[in-house]
Amino acid sequence: MAGKKVLIVYAHQEPKSFNGSLKKVAVDELSQQGCTVTVSDLYAMNFEPRATRKDITGDLSNPEVFSYGVEAYEAYKKNCLTSDITEEQKKVQEADLVIFQDKLALLSLTTGGTAEMYSKAGVSGDVRYFLWPLQHGALHFCGFKILAPQISFAPELSSEEERKAMVASWAQRLKSIWEEEPIRCTPPWYFGE
Amino acid sequence: MAGKKVLIVYAHQEPKSFNGSLKKVAVDELSQQGCTVTVSDLYAMNFEPRATRKDITGDLSNPEVFSYGVEAYEAYKKNCLTSDITEEQKKVQEADLVIFQDKLALLSLTTGGTAEMYSKAGVSGDVRYFLWPLQHGALHFCGFKILAPQISFAPELSSEEERKAMVASWAQRLKSIWEEEPIRCTPPWYFGE
Numbered sequence: 001m002a003g004k005k006v007l008i009v010y011a012h013q014e015p016k017s018f019n020g021s022l023k024k025v026a027v028d029e030l031s032q033q034g035c036t037v038t039v040s041d042l043y044a045m046n047f048e049p050r051a052t053r054k055d056i057t058g059d060l061s062n063p064e065v066f067s068y069g070v071e072a073y074e075a076y077k078k079n080c081l082t083s084d085i086t087e088e089q090k091k092v093q094e095a096d097l098v099i100f101q102d103k104l105a106l107l108s109l110t111t112g113g114t115a116e117m118y119s120k121a122g123v124s125g126d127v128r129y130f131l132w133p134l135q136h137g138a139l140h141f142c143g144f145k146i147l148a149p150q151i152s153f154a155p156e157l158s159s160e161e162e163r164k165a166m167v168a169s170w171a172q173r174l175k176s177i178w179e180e181e182p183i184r185c186t187p188p189w190y191f192g193e
Numbered sequence: 194m195a196g197k198k199v200l201i202v203y204a205h206q207e208p209k210s211f212n213g214s215l216k217k218v219a220v221d222e223l224s225q226q227g228c229t230v231t232v233s234d235l236y237a238m239n240f241e242p243r244a245t246r247k248d249i250t251g252d253l254s255n256p257e258v259f260s261y262g263v264e265a266y267e268a269y270k271k272n273c274l275t276s277d278i279t280e281e282q283k284k285v286q287e288a289d290l291v292i293f294q295d296k297l298a299l300l301s302l303t304t305g306g307t308a309e310m311y312s313k314a315g316v317s318g319d320v321r322y323f324l325w326p327l328q329h330g331a332l333h334f335c336g337f338k339i340l341a342p343q344i345s346f347a348p349e350l351s352s353e354e355e356r357k358a359m360v361a362s363w364a365q366r367l368k369s370i371w372e373e374e375p376i377r378c379t380p381p382w383y384f385g386e
Contacts, residue, residue, distance in 0.1 A: 013245060014259040049242050052206060066207040069305075112262075125380050130330060132322050187318050191384050 001178040002034030007095035011042045018155040018163060019110055025171040026108075033175075038091055048084060055082050097177070105144035106177075107135060108152075108170070115153040120192075127151060128190045136185055145182035194371040195227030200288035204235045211348040211356060212303055218364040219301070226368075231284055241277060248275050290370070298337035299370075300328060301345075301363070308346040313385075320344060321383045329378055338375035 008026060012019035023039065030037045040047075051068050053060070056075040060066065075081045081089075097106065111118060111127070118127035127149075135146055150173065152166045183189055201219060205212035216232065223230045233240075244261050246253070249268040253259065268274045274282075290299065304311060304320070311320035320342075328339055343366065345359045376382055 013261055016258045065209045068206055124330065129325050133326060137323060
């Protein structure tokens with residue numbers, strides 16, 4: 001949808017990978033729709049995943065006992081978080097899709113295992129079980145409305161043709177992504193009634 | 194139990210924290226039992242959590258398209274993983290508790306939310322839902338037998354007395370840890386019958 005801002009948080013080491021293809025079609029399709037698309041390519045940025053004292057510039061409010069939660073909150077209020085964090089926060093605040101507070105988030109994942117393995121009776125259990133901590137515990141908790149996840153099962157075990165079909169179905173879905181209703185992000189969605 | 198080797202993988206920034214206390218009583222109690230206790234203090238070690246090409250020394254088997262899984266497996270076989278990884282693997286291989294392949298693992302966690310919030314009807318859902326990807330998807334998948342998790346709920350919202358009781362109950366549990374039966378790490382344990 002023209003004018004919408006989309007942030008893609010992308011975490012894969014290899015641009016030529018299947019994940020790289022999924023990212024590329026998303027950028028292409030959404031740009032064609034007239035969206036402004038920003039990609040946070042975490043590996044390319046060498047993004048620091050550790051939550052440490054280095055995230056806070058200047059003095060601590062309690063240098064005796066370091067509490068990351070307390071200090072990060074104080075630093076947030078005083079604008080004393082490091083720029084690599086505030087830059088990402090800004091992207092999230094500005095975006096309409098993949099975003100904080102009453103906006104939309106969509107997880108696009110690839111798996112090692114097949115769809116059967118990620119079924120209720122499979123060795124890995126329903127794939128929705130796996131999504132609970134991230135989709136519900138993190139994203140929904142932070143105020144996101146959640147679109148149904150896009151799960152590309154086992155690209156490594158699939159044929160070239162099947163992989164192309166997965167990429168195509170992702171591109172196809174994105175054509176009407178703005179009309180989708182969020183899921184009801186409650187336990188029954190994850191664990192059944 | 195005298196002679197047992199225990200590895201504690203510890204991830205908290207502040208030694209004076211509640212988590213620090215839980216780690217300390219575990220080291221004390223298990224050492225007193227005659228166990229050899231090793232602590233991997235991830236923050237103090239500045240452990241690198243990113244999975245990148247830098248984990249592999251020497252040439253890649255396919256420098257054209259980087260696949261972390263393929264390259265790490267090849268490097269493992271040729272002894273070409275970096276020493277920070279192989280040192281941790283060695284600790285895991287040697288340990289009897291918190292360990293690979295038919296050994297025991299135990300998650301000791303603290304939460305922000307209360308036990309009520311982590312109940313089936315609570316906002317965070319049953320705490321076991323949250324454990325599924327890590328306890329079942331990662332540890333059990335790698336061959337661990339899983340002991341019941343030790344969950345210290347909401348130390349920040351508790352009184353000093355309550356916190357002391359939580360630390361004491363952890364120390365108490367460790368006295369007979371070697372007699373515990375692993376949980377049945379299957380979906381019913383996590384999601385009910």
